[in-house]
Amino acid sequence: MSSFSFIALGDMPYRKKDLPAFDKLIAEINHRNPRFVVHLGDMKGGPGAFKKDLYVGRREIFSEIKAPFIYTPGDNDWVDGRVTAKGMRTPATRLKKLRQVFYDDAENTIDSKLWIIRQDTFVENAWWTMNDILFLTLHTIGKNNNRTNNRTEFNKRNKANLEWLANCVGEAPHHAIVVFTHANLWHPGRKRPIQSGFAELIEAIGKLAADLSIPVLVMHGDKHKLLVDSPSISATASAHISSLTRVQVMGDDHIGAVEVMVHEDSCVRFGFETLTV
Numbered sequence: 001m002s003s004f005s006f007i008a009l010g011d012m013p014y015r016k017k018d019l020p021a022f023d024k025l026i027a028e029i030n031h032r033n034p035r036f037v038v039h040l041g042d043m044k045g046g047p048g049a050f051k052k053d054l055y056v057g058r059r060e061i062f063s064e065i066k067a068p069f070i071y072t073p074g075d076n077d078w079v080d081g082r083v084t085a086k087g088m089r090t091p092a093t094r095l096k097k098l099r100q101v102f103y104d105d106a107e108n109t110i111d112s113k114l115w116i117i118r119q120d121t122f123v124e125n126a127w128w129t130m131n132d133i134l135f136l137t138l139h140t141i142g143k144n145n146n147r148t149n150n151r152t153e154f155n156k157r158n159k160a161n162l163e164w165l166a167n168c169v170g171e172a173p174h175h176a177i178v179v180f181t182h183a184n185l186w187h188p189g190r191k192r193p194i195q196s197g198f199a200e201l202i203e204a205i206g207k208l209a210a211d212l213s214i215p216v217l218v219m220h221g222d223k224h225k226l227l228v229d230s231p232s233i234s235a236t237a238s239a240h241i242s243s244l245t246r247v248q249v250m251g252d253d254h255i256g257a258v259e260v261m262v263h264e265d266s267c268v269r270f271g272f273e274t275l276t277v
Contacts (some may be wrong), residue, residue: 001130002264003261003262003263004034004035004130004131004261004262005032005034005035005260005261005262006034006035006036006038006259006262007029007032007034007036007037007038007067007258007259007260008037008038008039008040008219008247008249008258008259008260009025009037009038009040009068009249009251009256010039010041010182010220010249010251011040011041011074011076011221011222011249011250012042012043012135012252012255013043013044013061013255014042014045014048014249014252014253015045015048016076018126018253019061020242021255021275023064024255025065025255025256025257025275025277026061026065028277029065029275030064030065030066030067032259033066033067034259034277035067035068035113035114035130035160036068036069036070036113036114036130037065037067037069037070038069038070038071038072038137038180038219039069039070039072040074040181040182040221040249041071041072041073041076041077041141041181041221041222042075042076042077042182042221042222042251043071043074043076043077044058044076044081045076045081045252046075046076046080047080047081047082048081048082049081049082049083049084049085050081050082050083050084051084051085051088051249052085052086052087052088054085054088055097055098055102056101059101059102062099062110064164067113068118070111070126070136070137070180071102071124072124072138072139072180072181072182073095073098073124073139073141073182074125074141074183074222075141075142075146075182075183076142077094077098078095078133079091079094079141079146079149080142080143084225087164089116091150091181091204093185095269098179099123100122102124103118103123103124114128115128116128119160119164120253121160122139122157122160122161122164124137124139125137125138125160125161127164127171129174131175131262131264132173132174133174133175133176133178134168134169134174134176134177134178135177135178135180136165136177136179137176137180137182138161138165138179138180138201139157139160139161139181139182140161140181140182140183140185140198140220141182141196142182142184144197144198145157145158145197145198146197147195147196147197148197154197158197158200158201161201162200162201164207165201165204165208166204166208167168169208169212172261174214174216175214175215175264175267175268176215176216176217176262176268176270177208177212177215177216177217178213178215178216178217178218178219178260179205179216180219181218181219181220182220182221183198183207183220183222184221184222184223184248185198185201185202185218185220185231186198186202186231186246187222187223188264196235198218198235199235199236200235200250202231202232202233202234202235203233203234203235205218206233206234206239206244207242209233209241209243210241210243211236213243213266214243214267214268215243215245215268215269215270216243216244216245217245217246217247217260217270218244218245218247219246219247219248219258219260220244220247220248220249221248221251222248222251223248223251224250224252225248225254226249226250226256226274227247227248228245228248228272229245229246230242230244230245230246230249231244245270247260250274250276253274254276255277256274256275256276257271258272258273258275259273259274259275260272261273
C-alpha cells in the first residue's frame, strides 16, 4: 500500500489584514510537505480593486509555497470588483493579464517535480497524473458561471471545459479522478437547470462517475464554508452514487485549507484533514 497527500485551498487572501494568518497557513502547508497545492480561485474579495500589481503581488505571495502550485481562477479574479488601473478595465483584459502572469510556465512544467498538460487557448485548464490518478482543473466561476452576464464568453469556456474533461479522461485508464474548479456547481440557490451555467458540467461529471465506477472527487471553493458530501449526479433530479465525493473548502475570513490523504491499496480512498491557523 502507498499513500501521499495534496492540499487545496481557495477564496483567500481577501484583505490586507488576512495576510499574517495566510502566511501562517503557508508555513503549515510547507511543514506538511504535500506533493502539490491547488488554489481554487478568488485570490481577492469580490469588492476588491483590480490594481495594476494585483496578479504579480498574489503570485509572489503564492511563491512562498514550496510544493508545486496550481491555480484555477474564480470570478473575483477577473469578473467582479472595482477597476482602478489602466489595462484592467474589462473582464477580457483582466483575464488576459491573469493568464500572462500565472500561466507562463515553460514547457508545461510546474518546477521539476510536476509535469502538466495545458489546454490550448484556455491555458488555465490543466491535467497531470500521479500514481495512476488523474488530476485536472476546469475554469468555472460564480455568478452562474457568467452565463447571465456574458453568454458568448460562457458558451466558449463551457464548451472548452466539457471537451477538456472528456479528453483528459480518455487519455488513459485511471484508478481515480480528482477535479479542481472554483464554483459550487451544486449550490441550492442556482438557477433552474435550463438556466444553469453548471447543468451540462454536472451531467458530464455524474455520467463519468457512474460509467467508470472509480472514485471521483470534485474540490471547489466559492461559498467559504467547509463541506464534504456526495452531490447529485444529475442537474434535474436528486440521484447519488457512492463513488462521487465533493469537498468545498473554507474561505474568506476562515483562513485554512484541506489536506487530502490518498490511500492506495485494493482501491483508492481519500481522507480529509483541515488545516486552520
